Amino acid sequence: MNRPKRVDGSNLPSEALDALRSSVKGKVVVKGQSPEEEYRPLLERWNRMHIKEANIIVLPETEEDVSTTVKFVAEHNLDVAISSGRHTYSGPSSGYGLVIDMRNLRKVSVDVDKMIAVAQGGCIAGDVEAASEAVGLRPVMGAVNATGCGGITTGGGIGNLSAQYGLVADNLLAARVALADGRIVVASDEENQDLFWGIRGGGSNFGLVTEFTYKLHKADPQVYSGFFMFSPDKLDAYLELMNVMNQDYVMKSNGKLAVNGFLAIMGGNAIPGFLIWYDGPEEEGKKFIQPLLDLGPIYPGSGAEMKPHTLTTDWKQFETMFPPQFNRLVGTSTQISYPLSVDILKKTVEKFKEIVATHPENLSVSKLLFDLRDYSKIASIPLDATAYANRRVGCLIGIDLIWDNEELDKEMMQVAKDFMSQVRAWIKEDNQQKGIAEVGAHVGATTLYALVTDGDEKLVSVFGPNLGKMKELKRKYDPGMMWDKWYPVDPELPN
Structure with a gap:
């Protein structure tokens, strides 16, 4: 299909911008026209590597504003990005054209009897969590409360509750979606079922979600959770413990125990740790993490405690790991089958140490991640x-390379790709030796978790055998490729 190239809106006549301003209740901010103190803060993103100077930023106040803005984008063939939580690795919430910034649409209503939450499209995970916890209910959201509901829901969404209830997307009951022509439609099991299929894992390929309806779950708000760190001399024992923690404890907890391993490099030494989360009382939780306690954490008495679930996802507890001056990052991931090859884990750690050693001051807060949660x-x-x-x-093995020097951007993007390519090669070789190459981590869509990626992987690695249907839906709902920021599916291109 010969599509006209989308434009950034910098040459739009003032009459067109005036017409947009007069047709929406929300604010329209224009580069070079609006005050800098109003414009600049709207560009800020969690990952500063992906800050782009948008020419037009629309902050809708109503769903009708969203519809009007999408029609404006279609009329002028503008490049468009959707921004809600602004908490992405690969930057799909940024663009040089028009950004639909949903931050003013953050109302949440909870129906206790029906056990559902209805959240506007600009909500972040913490909005839904807080409103639900206040009435003794709990939604399935991700690891941190600062992520936008739009991204984590349409991208799939894995959190500590996923072992009990599945993905964030699996707990979506319905959504209202602004299509490329500006129409607002309902997507659910009863209406537009194909669109409902597509927005649960297909990202923003088919439209902008203006409202989410989530299934909620009854729960005691208190959980047992915290961090445990270990000295460098315990690294080998720490890696050996991973299979034990997953197979003998996580997988036998009925989904109640979540364990995430993480590792940082300090002074050239690997400092390993575990983040644990247990959906139950402290005395039970301690039994499930006894091997971890036996390993001898540095601060055994202060590692974990009972706290509200909402505090376990509060971004503030992670901020010490992401100092504000270190605000450029790339993340990517892969999956390895159980039982884990400790040899591969050791080689992965050594490779990570080598990377940090190339720029120790700039990469000192980078992390290596091992997700030991139950994916059953x-x-x-x-x-x-x-x-x-x-x-x-x-x-899931993930890497967060985090730095503070803009000059390292291109180098670090390539380093992350090379690192994960090497890890995948080790996994593939190990799978072949074990005779499980066809189900291993190198096959199709099993190579990554699309919300923790550098944003440049092949579509087949994200959508696997579902890619064919994705292309059919793209032809139906967005043939002009308006929505092209998060793994955009082009029906006319090969995989």
Whole structure:
């Protein structure tokens, strides 16, 4: 299809911008026209590597504003990005054209009897969590409360509750979606079922979600959670412990125990740790993490405590790991089957140490991540039930390279790709030796978790066998490729 190239809006006549301003209740901010103190803060993103100077930023106040803005984008063939939580690795919430900034649409209503929450499209996870916890209920959201509901829901969404209830997307009951022509439609099991299939894992490929309806779950708000750190001399024992923690404890907890390993480099030494979360009382939680306690954490008495679930996702507890001056990052991931090869884990750690050693001052807060949570519930749902394609049990290995020097951007992007390519090669070789190459971490969509990526992987790695249906839906709902910021599916291009 010969599509006209989308424009950034810098040459729009003033009459067109005036018409947009007069047709929406929300604010229209224009580069070079609006005050800098109003314009600049709207560009800020969690990952400063992806800050782009948008020519037009619209802050809708109503769903009608969203519809009007999308029609304006279509009329002028503008480049467009959707911004809600602004908490992405690969920068799809930024653009040089028009940004639809949903930050003013953050109302949440909870129906206790029906056990549902209805959240506007600009909500962040913490908005839904707080409103639900206040009435003894709990939504399934991700690891941190600062992520936008739009991104984490349409991208799939894994959190500590996923072992019990599945993905964030699996707990979506309905959504209202602004299509490329500006129409607002309902997507659910009863209406526009194909669109509902697509927005659960297909990201923003088919439209902008203006409202989410989530299933909620009864829960005691108090959970047992905290961090445990270990001295460098315990690294080998720490890596050996990972299989034990997953297979003998996480997988036998009925989804109540979540364990995430993380590792940082300090003074050239690997400092390992675990973040644990247990959905139950402290005395039970301690039994499930006894091997971890036996390993001898540095601060055993202050590692974990009972706290509201909402505090365990509060971004503030993670901020010490992400100092504000270190605000450029790239993350990518892969999956490895259980039982984990400790040899691969050791080689992965050594490779990570080598990377940090190349720029120790700039990369000092970078992290290596090992997700030991139970993926059985996620994997129990058929692969073709939703667009989300990474439905298998395994350990997610992720890397967060974090730095503070803009001059390192290109180098670090390539370093992250090379690092994960090497880890995937080790995994593939190990799988072949074990005779499980066809189900290993190198196959199709099992190579990554699309919300923790550098944003440049092949579409088949994200959508796997669902890519064909994704292309069909793209032809139906967005043939002009308006929505092209998060793994955009072009029906006319090969995989």
